[in-house]
Amino acid sequence: MGNFGYLMDGFATVLTAHHLMIMMIGVMLGILVGVLPGLGAPNGVSLLLPLTFTMEPISAIILLSCMYWGALFGGSTTSILFNIPGEPSSVATTFDGYPMAKNGQATRALTLAFMSAGIGALAGVVMITLLSGWVARFALQFSSPEFFAVYFLAFGSFIGMSDNAPAKTLVTMMLGFAFATVGMDTISGSLRLTFGIPDLIKGISFLVAVMGLFGIGELLLTTEEGLRFDGIKARVRPIDVLKTLKEMPRYGWAILRSTLIGIWMGITPAGPTAASFMSYGLARRFAKDKSKFGKGDPRGIVSPETADHSAGTSALLPMLALGVPGSATAAVMMGGLMIWGLTPGPMLFIDRPDFVWGLIASMYLGNVVAVLLVLATVPLYASILRVPFSIVGPVIVAIIFSGAYQVANSTFDMWLVLGFGILGYLFKTLDYPIAPLVLAMVLGDKAEDAFRQSMLMSNGSLTIFWSNPLVSGIMALGVLMLIWPLIAKAAGLRGLRRHTAGHQAKV
Amino acid sequence: MAELEKQFLSRKTMEMVTALLTAGAGLAICYGSWRSGIGWSEMGPEAGYFPFYVGVLIILGSLVTLLRSLFFYRHEGEVFLTMEKARSVLGFFLPLVAFMVISLLLGLYVGTALYICGAMMWQGGYRWWIAALAALAVTGLFYLVFEIGFQVPLLKGPIEGWLGIY
Amino acid sequence: MLKQITLALLAITTVPAFAFEPTRPVEFVVTSGPGGGTDNFARTVQSIIAKHKLIDAPVVVTNKGGGSGAEGFVYAAGYKGDPYKLTFGTNNEYLLPSVAAVPYAPEDLTPVATLALDEFLIWVNGQSKFGDVKSFVEAAKAKPKAIQFGGSQSKDTDQILVSTIAEVTGAEFRYIPFKGGGEAGVQLAGGHIDANVNNPNENRGQWQAGMVKPLCVFRPDRFPQSAPVHDGKGWHDIPTCAEAGLAIDSYRMPRTVWLPAGVEEDVVVFYRDVLKKVSETPEWADYVAKTSQTSQFMTGDEFTAYQAKDRETVLKVLKREGWLVK
Structure with a gap:
């Protein structure tokens, strides 16, 4: 148990008043950054970077990583309260979190989200503690074909879940792919679908699309029923937080499954966004009673949140062990490591165990601090919904448009937000599902890059996706997930009981 | 139901308009991809290969939706927006557009202050000085958080220039 | 009218300008995403300027790495004559327009200095x-x-x-x-x-x-x-490639800094002096050593000549491979 000893040393380093203080500051700044959609974790972390040049490396990384945890929590808050995902990975939380808040249960929704997020993050850290050596070697086995297979699996588990007209699902999903391809193409190095518009060179920002589709779209929908929030009738009582904590054990199975999905997606590394979508899709698919999904089902909050945070945490391992940043925020932190005089990579674990295990210890403590801080502020957030709509509505609009501008200092993005807002409103009222669009936009260009890299490697032969046990296994699982609804339907005709038994044997 | 509430837009019309809109987007995508090459070269698929078929699928999906709403329409007679709802939505949407246009001309700070002030006065029925104070408070907070706290500049217009704020 | 008064007031308050001196925040436009090589370069320069107080006005860094950096160059090119937009890049400033249909020309930016050469x-x-x-x-x-x-x-x-x-x-x-x-x-x-x-x-x-x-x-x-x-x-x-039998003497990537076209000469001189001072600090030496780059400060004709030569060599390759944008 060498790791355990190191971890204890790490705790000894981290458990000082100074470091606990830094954690609190980091988490609070992170929440602020996460709540404001235009800022986001990478921005916040790069802003603090110059401050850390004079700090001890361990204190600096604690500050930055705690800011990251805080930002993840902040992102979930706006998803639930206003249907505006502050971070891409909290999009899936809006599907059930927002309806629950709208039903007057904002406190419950926030508590569920924060608790499961905390559990997911801790599970991720435990995995890092126990399996760090093995995971790093495993992650090295992934190349472009395997990446494509993982994205394929994420798609396979999520699509086919909507009850909407298939033609409409097809249209929104394909639009998502198209939006993702705008801009510079990695493989050919040429510009695509920019139609000569200079502002499209940078591509269409995912955040801008999501702020329009979800934020503005939802506001327009809300105003159909008059200029007010439905959540206004909610009574905010701190005791609701404790009540919700007591119901957590009921979702044990969902949490376990989501943790595994999250860790898997975090180390492969497809990332937290894919993990949360996949986890939501599977939660819905394997639920006995699907009727409440999309209308405020607690499992629809717990599953994506757990997976999001366990993936976000596990994704830090490849960064430390291999020097590959799993996310934009991790990339900034890696830049920080270099400036502090540390080289991220396999030798970091051997050369600077004090730093690595101090960081891991701070991940345990930082997440606990974050959960406590956000839980304590739940009633505060939930009471925002009680402010009259004529004040909050315009403030949200102003925040969205400021955020859209800040993404790239571009006024063009403000027009885009408006356009996406109208599109979101049309799609929602006409029963077009938006989730497939978002998933396609997140994973579309990555999947395409991985596919085309694989084609380069194999000289254009598709057999590369079945060329070794790893990639074949993931592809097979993806195909299974894709056709699962058909299997379930076929089995459903023969009797529901036998089908349930069959799927448990398979999974 | 439709008799009680005056119809502003029928759902059928909106279904068709949206389907035509997405079909148009599909056509644009096909054209854009065709310009960057839609073949399958020795390097694998070209830049426009995937987007082209994505565009084709969008057109197909839109046509299906269009035909369904023309011939097999389930929502026959349904209302997309009643007069009353339309007034409510536009009552929110038009100020929003005005806010954006003002922000583009005068900067986001001035736009935000005017928008919040206006919305509170006309939609919330607050007295002008309460609305003005609230608007100033929110704008000031924006300035503190964005410009000073996180050093992410917002769009500024001529008024900030006169005041010497950059 | 109001504008004229303000201008008049500004003329009184500012020191009679022989030399340019920034009076409002300077924006560092980084043509890569957060964490990229150019990002580390710009942020190192920022931290050195802050530490040694080389510029009185605050410095704000913005990342514009979209389209392989084209986003940042197009953005800066749009601020013709603006002395407050300093753009950080590599040789991509003059290479990108040759390989992709980007809406700017290399001449839309004024070269200020090269600070280092990164190795391959x-x-x-x-x-x-x-x-x-x-x-x-x-x-x-x-x-x-x-x-x-x-x-x-x-x-x-x-x-x-x-x-x-x-x-x-x-x-x-x-x-x-x-x-x-x-x-x-x-x-x-x-x-x-x-x-x-x-x-x-x-x-x-x-x-x-x-x-x-x-x-x-x-x-x-x-x-x-x-x-x-x-x-x-x-x-x-590590042997040099030429010494090991691969006849390419030198292939390096400059770390470059640019201003929009049309800025006054004294503006270029001001930033050139600041960057020169940056390149002489121990922190800069430290950054260069840690990243195994070579510190090389080039401005004016030297930079222009380097750029012309680099461009010529690369264009030959682009032409041979048929990568030139039509």
Whole structure:
């Protein structure tokens, strides 16, 4: 148990008043950054970077990583309260979190989200503690074909879940792919679908699309029923937080499954966004009673949140062990490591165990601090919904448009937000599902890059996706997930009981 | 139901308009991809290969939706927006557009202050000085958080220039 | 009217301007995403300026890395004559317009200075049978297109170098573009590709662990002496490619700084002096040493001449490969 000893040393380093203080500051700044959609974790972390040049490396990384945890929590808050995902990975939380808040249960929704997020993050850290050596070697086995297979699996588990007209699902999903391809193409190095518009060179920002589709779209929908929030009738009582904590054990199975999905997606590394979508899709698919999904089902909050945070945490391992940043925020932190005089990579674990295990210890403590801080502020957030709509509505609009501008200092993005807002409103009222669009936009260009890299490697032969046990296994699982609804339907005709038994044997 | 509430837009019309809109987007995508090459070269698929078929699928999906709403329409007679709802939505949407246009001309700070002030006065029925104070408070907070706290500049217009704020 | 009064007031309050002196925040436009090589470059300069108080006005850094950096250059080109937009890049400023239909021309920006040159090396997997660049090239010649080179982006510095190696040696390679050098580094460490041409900083961690190893460096002379990195070998022990039998004397990437076109000469002089001071600080020396770059301060005619020569060499490759944008 060498790791355990190191971890204890790490705790000894981290458990000082100074470091606990830094954690609190980091988490609070992170929440602020996460709540404001235009800022986001990478921005916040790069802003603090110059401050850390004079700090001890361990204190600096604690500050930055705690800011990251805080930002993840902040992102979930706006998803639930206003249907505006502050971070891409909290999009899936809006599907059930927002309806629950709208039903007057904002406190419950926030508590569920924060608790499961905390559990997911801790599970991720435990995995890092126990399996760090093995995971790093495993992650090295992934190349472009395997990446494509993982994205394929994420798609396979999520699509086919909507009850909407298939033609409409097809249209929104394909639009998502198209939006993702705008801009510079990695493989050919040429510009695509920019139609000569200079502002499209940078591509269409995912955040801008999501702020329009979800934020503005939802506001327009809300105003159909008059200029007010439905959540206004909610009574905010701190005791609701404790009540919700007591119901957590009921979702044990969902949490376990989501943790595994999250860790898997975090180390492969497809990332937290894919993990949360996949986890939501599977939660819905394997639920006995699907009727409440999309209308405020607690499992629809717990599953994506757990997976999001366990993936976000596990994704830090490849960064430390291999020097590959799993996310934009991790990339900034890696830049920080270099400036502090540390080289991220396999030798970091051997050369600077004090730093690595101090960081891991701070991940345990930082997440606990974050959960406590956000839980304590739940009633505060939930009471925002009680402010009259004529004040909050315009403030949200102003925040969205400021955020859209800040993404790239571009006024063009403000027009885009408006356009996406109208599109979101049309799609929602006409029963077009938006989730497939978002998933396609997140994973579309990555999947395409991985596919085309694989084609380069194999000289254009598709057999590369079945060329070794790893990639074949993931592809097979993806195909299974894709056709699962058909299997379930076929089995459903023969009797529901036998089908349930069959799927448990398979999974 | 439709008799009680005056119809502003029928759902059928909106279904068709949206389907035509997405079909148009599909056509644009096909054209854009065709310009960057839609073949399958020795390097694998070209830049426009995937987007082209994505565009084709969008057109197909839109046509299906269009035909369904023309011939097999389930929502026959349904209302997309009643007069009353339309007034409510536009009552929110038009100020929003005005806010954006003002922000583009005068900067986001001035736009935000005017928008919040206006919305509170006309939609919330607050007295002008309460609305003005609230608007100033929110704008000031924006300035503190964005410009000073996180050093992410917002769009500024001529008024900030006169005041010497950059 | 009001504007004229303000202008008049400004004229009184500001010091009669012989030399440019910034009176409002200076924006550093970074043509890469957060964490990229150009980002580290710009933020290092920012921190040195802050520490030594080289500019009185505050400095704000914005990342505009979309379209391989085109986003940032187009943005800066749109601020013609604005002395408050300092753009950080590499040689992509004058290469991008040749390979992609980007809406700016290299002349839309005024060169201020080059501060450093980043190096390129040929790296192979740590377990690779190739111990030197000769056997590597021989193997590539024996089986055309069997060796897979990974690199960052397409038709960019990495692929241009691979194409040059192919041209000089007569070997044929397959090039696989990734999103960045970091990804290409991990793919090499995992043995999924055969080689890459990463900058020292992008592969240092893997070299320390022996997961990758360098074959040669495209420098005119060897790296200066430094501490050993792996297995008793340090940067100085890597042969230059020319010395190892691969006839490319030098292939490097400049770290460059630009202003929008149409700025006054005194503005260029001001920033040039600031950057000159930056390049003379111990912090700068530290950054250059840690990232194994070469500090080289070039401005004015020297920079222009370098740029012209670099462009000429690269355009030849682009023309040969048919990558020039129509």
